Amino acid sequence: MKKKIMTVFGTRPEAIKMAPVVKQLIADEQTTPVTVVTGQHREMLKQVLDFFQIKPDYDLAIMEKSQSLEQITSKVLLGLAPILQQEQPDLVLVHGDTTTTMAASLSAFYHHIPIGHVEAGLRTWNLASPFPEEANRQITDDLTSLYFAPTDLSRQNLLQEHHPADRIFVTGNTAIDALKYTVNREYHHQVLDQIPDDHRLILLTMHRRENQGVPMVNVFRAVREVAQADPKLDVIYPVHLSPKVQELAHQAFDGIKNVHLIAPLDVVDFHNLAAHSYFIMTDSGGVQEEAPSLNKPVLVLRDTTERPEGVKAGTLKLVGTKSADVKTAMLTLLNDDQQYQQMAKAKNPYGDGHAAERIVDQCNQFLTQDII
Numbered sequence: 001m002k003k004k005i006m007t008v009f010g011t012r013p014e015a016i017k018m019a020p021v022v023k024q025l026i027a028d029e030q031t032t033p034v035t036v037v038t039g040q041h042r043e044m045l046k047q048v049l050d051f052f053q054i055k056p057d058y059d060l061a062i063m064e065k066s067q068s069l070e071q072i073t074s075k076v077l078l079g080l081a082p083i084l085q086q087e088q089p090d091l092v093l094v095h096g097d098t099t100t101t102m103a104a105s106l107s108a109f110y111h112h113i114p115i116g117h118v119e120a121g122l123r124t125w126n127l128a129s130p131f132p133e134e135a136n137r138q139i140t141d142d143l144t145s146l147y148f149a150p151t152d153l154s155r156q157n158l159l160q161e162h163h164p165a166d167r168i169f170v171t172g173n174t175a176i177d178a179l180k181y182t183v184n185r186e187y188h189h190q191v192l193d194q195i196p197d198d199h200r201l202i203l204l205t206m207h208r209r210e211n212q213g214v215p216m217v218n219v220f221r222a223v224r225e226v227a228q229a230d231p232k233l234d235v236i237y238p239v240h241l242s243p244k245v246q247e248l249a250h251q252a253f254d255g256i257k258n259v260h261l262i263a264p265l266d267v268v269d270f271h272n273l274a275a276h277s278y279f280i281m282t283d284s285g286g287v288q289e290e291a292p293s294l295n296k297p298v299l300v301l302r303d304t305t306e307r308p309e310g311v312k313a314g315t316l317k318l319v320g321t322k323s324a325d326v327k328t329a330m331l332t333l334l335n336d337d338q339q340y341q342q343m344a345k346a347k348n349p350y351g352d353g354h355a356a357e358r359i360v361d362q363c364n365q366f367l368t369q370d371i372i
């Protein structure tokens, strides 16, 4: 009999990285897929679902303006319970480290349903950074039965916490699978058409809760000063819809001609603009994984990263959020071609684009072994 595998996700990055898994499950003859979105994000989630043509079976539609962590957690728990009861899945797949991920895992655990964690084992070992994601992923891994570690290092992290070795599979990151659907050499975008050929383009994203406040103000000051000093530079910042982020971005950049604040891009636009950029500045997790595949240096606007593979490979530079450090790092990439090339040519450590196939294979093996 076919086994029922339920995927649960709620935010933009989870959707982008779960889409290849959902596609693989739909194509797989041994499984019956059920797709549940919590709707922790609304517009930013819809952009991804539309592109990948994923029609969820259930949408909890929980998003509220400036929502609290308590609201997300409690609404996911209460919303998922009747769905789990009705569907009785054999396995629930979650992704990464959002509050949807943690609450969905807790919900599956309460219903005695095994959990597969895609992108398991990432750690900073610092519960304050990123907040609350480090706690979310540790809690999720404590409840998980099947661990899909993107890299060998994330496998080591799980072993260090005494998770069972025979349940941990190194698959690569599904972010790299997603790029196969989106990046297109013939791509054109109106923003690109407006930028003269001799200008260099920096793509900026910044949204994390722990950066909302002084860290963002400091980073934005550095970006503003570098942009104002170099008219042949264009900074494109698709601003996250979080009201606090919107406020800080507009305060810092309104009136600066070569800093372009735009709405969140759909995933095709974002990946292709990234591919056309000179370099990327971000505090995003997913962008740190994608950029090495696109041969783009990344300045990471955080003090910690759970993705040290990219730092070691030389493609990511952890610059923190102090104005002077950010400015120095930007000017180095703009003026020192040797350093730029070293970062741009570093090897992508996050996988070969076949992670989703490995994940679905392992789910099938697990579900037919009868060892739950």
Ligand code: UD1
Residues within 6 Å of the ligand: 011, 012, 013, 040, 041, 042, 043, 044, 045, 063, 064, 065, 066, 067, 068, 069, 097, 098, 099, 100, 132, 133, 207, 208, 209, 240, 241, 242, 243
């Ligand atoms: C969430 C995740 C974070 C992830 C990020 C990806 C948690 C606690 N945080 O943070 O790990 O890196 O998503 O982007 O799980 N909003 C909209 N429309 C949208 C999305 C958001 O208006 O489509 C606004 C709403 O006012 C919402 C606010 O943004 O309340 C914050 O959204 P939320 O999901 O709570 O936090 P993020 O900062 O997006």
Ligand code: UDP
Residues within 6 Å of the ligand: 012, 013, 016, 205, 207, 238, 239, 263, 264, 265, 266, 267, 268, 270, 271, 283, 284, 285, 286, 287, 290
């Ligand atoms: N992304 C997007 N549009 C944007 C900005 C980012 O599609 O305007 C994509 C990006 O390619 C990556 C993901 O969103 O796959 C990262 O999401 P985000 O930065 O919101 O979350 P994080 O990865 O930090 O959890």
